[in-house]
Each structure stands twice: as structure tokens, then as C-alpha cells.
Amino acid sequence: MEIKDAQKAVDNWIHSVGNGYFSQLTNMALLAEETGELARIIARVYGDQVAKEGDLEKHLSEELADVLWVTICIANQCGVDLEKALEESFRKKSFRDADRFKPSGKNSL
Numbered sequence: 001m002e003i004k005d006a007q008k009a010v011d012n013w014i015h016s017v018g019n020g021y022f023s024q025l026t027n028m029a030l031l032a033e034e035t036g037e038l039a040r041i042i043a044r045v046y047g048d049q050v051a052k053e054g055d056l057e058k059h060l061s062e063e064l065a066d067v068l069w070v071t072i073c074i075a076n077q078c079g080v081d082l083e084k085a086l087e088e089s090f091r092k093k094s095f096r097d098a099d100r101f102k103p104s105g106k107n108s109l
Contacts, residue, residue, distance in 0.1 A: 003083040010072045024077050031070040038063040 001009070014021055022030070041060050044051040075082045 003086065004081070006068075007072055007076055007082060010069060011076050014073065014076075021073060021077050024074060027070055027074050027077065031067065031074065034063065034066040034070055038067055 021027070037058065038060070040055060041058065041063055043049045044055050045060065072082065074080075075085075
């Protein structure tokens with residue numbers, strides 16, 4: 001699915017099933033919540049924390065999709081074309097960081 005198609009699909013779902021968008025502020029809070037749920041899984045699966053019962057009932061892919069969903073909602077509400085925004089981000093990073101990650105022969109410490 002293309003990013004623009006995902007934005008359209010989310011918008012269609014929001015208007016046909018979801019009864020409209022939550023406010024941008026609410027969606028920002030939801031994004032923080034979903035990011036926390038993603039962080040919990042990563043900390044327990046890939047980090048040093050030990051999972052408690054129920055911690056791993058959700059899957060990484062589910063939490064990543066939830067973060068993406070809310071991000072798309074915010075973009076739609078604010079009139080952001082995520083495909084164009086991502087392309088611009090690639091251009092910016094390619095220019096700004098063109099030499100940043102090349103080995104310099106120096107000790108990084």
C-alpha cells in the first residue's frame with residue numbers, strides 16, 4: 001500500500017466507521033500512549049527488562065501499526081501529505097548527513 005493510499009484508507013475508515021476524528025490534541029495523546037506500548041515491547045523483547053505476565057500479549061507489528069495509524073490520523077487532520085513529507089525528509093537527511101556516517105578513521109570515543 002502506498003502512503004497516500006494509507007492516508008485515504010484511514011480517512012475513509014474514520015468517516016465511515018469511526019464517527020469522525022478525535023481532536024488533534026487527543027490524537028497526540030493517543031500517539032504518546034501507543035508509542036509507550038511499543039516501547040514496552042521493545043524494552044522487554046530486545047532490552048534488559050523482564051516481561052511481566054501479559055506484557056507480550058501484543059505483538060511488535062501490532063504496536064507499530066497503531067503508531068502508524070495515529071500518525072496518519074494526525075497528518076490527515078492537519079493536511080499533511082505524508083508521502084511528500086517523507087520524500088522531503090529523505091532529501092534533507094541526504095544533504096545534511098551526506099558525510100556524517102562515513103568512517104572517518106577517528107576513534108568515536
